[in-house]
Amino acid sequence: MSEDATVASGGSDAREFDVVVFGASGFVGELTTRYLADHAPAGTRIALAGRSETKLVAVRERIGGAAAGWPVIIADADSPASLDAMVARTRVVCTTVGPYLKYGEALVVAAATAGTDYVDLTGEVPFVRFSIDKAHDIAAASGARIVHSCGFDSVPSDLTVWALYRTIADDGAGELTDTTLVLQSVRGGVSGGTIDSVRVIAEQAKDPQVRRLMLNPQALSSGPGSPPRAGMRSEPSDLNIVSARKVDPSLSGTLAPFFMASHNTRIVRRSNTLLDNAYGENFHYGETMNVGDIPVVSAVTAGLVGVGTGAFLGAMSLRPTRILLDRILPAPGDGPNKKTRDRGHFTVETFTTSTTGRRYRSRFRAHGDPGYKATAVMLGESALTLALDRDSLPERHGVLTPAVAMGDALIARLRRAGCTIDAVAL
Structure with a gap:
């Protein structure tokens, strides 16, 4: 079922700004602002938004350079009127204000209503479901692209599968079948914002309806209304422990669950739905993590x-253990220093076998801490793609995914930004 709506983006060329960074005074917001100051093309019209003018001006002064003259906009997640005024002034709103379940609902509706493109960093399935139900039809009618999960959640996942699809189609090699992402290497810390999102989701999951949604592998694979019912066994488990050779003969050892799979897999499956199941009738998708190639040790x-991931999520849902974890886990707004961010990196590889029996592998590699420096690159380039590359984007509107909204155009920008993204036959 396609949810595309071919609509001209009404009046966006007359907007005052190309990009507004909402939450620019937060940790990741400032990193994104700094990235845009260093890499946005000359003449790109950017503004910084948030609750505190003092903090926004301080960020602008710390960054300097191209950012020195960027205007500031006062807007508050708790003030719908201020959000309406902000999104009416820009082509794209780029928001780092999370947890999105707490702070994002009014903004996504405001952007959809105004015909303003939107990017965020959410890793919260219930929030994306809210967005689909409340904003998809509005955005499809207004010509807005609402694009969630434009950071480490879930750009590498979405674009590696998109790259496989494009390469297999170009080769005339049929469709994708069982497809598995493997986090091959990673160096970086856990974001305080991510931990805060886990706190909110754990609290929300006490509601049986929310819990059923989060356990549904097709939770995001539909338009507005109730998500399709799907058995947990219809797709690979988010806590999958698999033999690496079953993923691809070139691999060895045992693969562990990837802690971000419960969100990323839903985004990739939504991409397939939005593309009228172009990935294939027998396309199934899971995510894993390389923990070594020595059989017994791995x-x-x-x-x-697997046990630790389940135990952590369980502990976050119980008040006594959550209080203890809060003392040692990073708080919202916390993050590593520049040296640590610069030393970070990640590599993911996604493997599939096409319906003609040919094996393929795609790769996404980036320098910088995945949750901070690399995420600022992915989010910043996503905003620039929507703002500046409109002529090369497909005419799709509504609540989309990175691959469906931007696909090849985003890949091209990320490659120019230093990321390695490729797909090859094996």
Whole structure:
């Protein structure tokens, strides 16, 4: 079922700004602002938005350079009128204000209503479901592209599968079948904002309806209304422990669950739905993590990762254990220093076998801490793609995904920004 709506983006060329960064005074917001100051093409019209003029001006002064003359806009997630005024002034709103379940609902509706394109960093399935139900039809009618999860959640996942699809189609090699992402290497810390999102989701999951949504592998694979019912066994488990050779003969050892799979997999499956199931009738998608290629050691480690992931999520849902974890986990707004961010990196590889029996692998590699420096690159380039590359984008509107909204155009920008993104036959 396609949810595309071919609509001209009404009046966006007359907007005062190309991009407004909402939450620019937060940790990731400032990193994104700094990235745009250093890499946005000359003449790009950018403004900084948030609750505190003092903090926004301080960010602008710390960054300097191209940012020195950027206007500031006072807007508050708790003031719908201020959000309406902000989104009416820009082509794209780029928001880092999370947890999105707490602070994002009014903004996504405001952007959809105004015909303003929108990008965020959410890793919260219930928030994306809210967005689909409340904003998709509005955005489709207004010509807005609402694009969630434009950071480490879930750009590498979405674009590696998109790259496989494009390469297999170009080769005339049929469709994708079982497809698995493997986080091959990573260095970086856990974002305080991500932890805060886990706190909010754990609290929300006490509601049986929300819990059923989060366990539904097709939770995001429909238009507005109730998501399709799907058994947990219809797709690979988010806590999958698998033999690496079953993913691809070139791999060895045992693969552990990837802690971001419960969100990323839903985004990729939504992409397939929005593309009228172009990935294939037998397309199934899961995510894993490389914990070594020594059989016994990797098997034990994978088991421990699986148990630990489940235990952590359970502990976050219980008040006594959550209070203890809050003392040691990073708080919202916390983040590593520049040296640590610069030393970070990640590599993911996604494997599939086409319906003609040919094996393929795609790769996404980036320098910089995944949750901070690399995420600022992905989010910043997503905003610039929507703002500046409109002529090369497909005429799709509504609540979209990075691959469906931007696809090849975003890949091209990320490659120019230093990321490695490719897909090859094996």
